[in-house]
Amino acid sequence: MNRRFNMNNKSISPVIATIILVGIAIGASALLYSWFSGIQSGTQQVGGQTAGSITLATGSAMKIDTVTNTGNVTVRNIGSVNLTYITGTDTNSGTTTPCTGNVASLSPGTSNNDTINCKLTSGVNSIQAISGEGATATYEKLL
Numbered sequence: 001m002n003r004r005f006n007m008n009n010k011s012i013s014p015v016i017a018t019i020i021l022v023g024i025a026i027g028a029s030a031l032l033y034s035w036f037s038g039i040q041s042g043t044q045q046v047g048g049q050t051a052g053s054i055t056l057a058t059g060s061a062m063k064i065d066t067v068t069n070t071g072n073v074t075v076r077n078i079g080s081v082n083l084t085y086i087t088g089t090d091t092n093s094g095t096t097t098p099c100t101g102n103v104a105s106l107s108p109g110t111s112n113n114d115t116i117n118c119k120l121t122s123g124v125n126s127i128q129a130i131s132g133e134g135a136t137a138t139y140e141k142l143l
Helices: 014-059
Strands: 062-067 072-077 083-092 095-098 103-106 124-130 136-142
Touching: 062 124, 062 136, 072 083, 072 103, 072 124
Parallel strands: none
Antiparallel strands: 062 072, 083 095, 083 103, 083 124, 124 136
């Protein structure tokens, strides 16, 4: 007796099978759509925050106008945003020392009045000014 083609076994109808397959396809599509939507919105939020940081960073810029022989540093804000807490360092022969004083606030287009002072030593002094917004300026002075 050949049991391979037993006609007494029942199966689901082709219509029911088609409905089940369409349901699975729609469910998978909805799942993928919601997953990709979540990834896309997260990327847009992070990208927007980065763009804001770049705008602030490019808007902040400064220049060291002069450094006197006594070490007084004059800094000018050449950017478009207010700079705060500007400090300085002096590097000579590989040794970096902090300068005294700081500029609390500097509006665009203005300069400070010798509130930062560096103790200069003989040789090449590399003075660097750094603001709280990330703007930097470097000036080299030979004594």
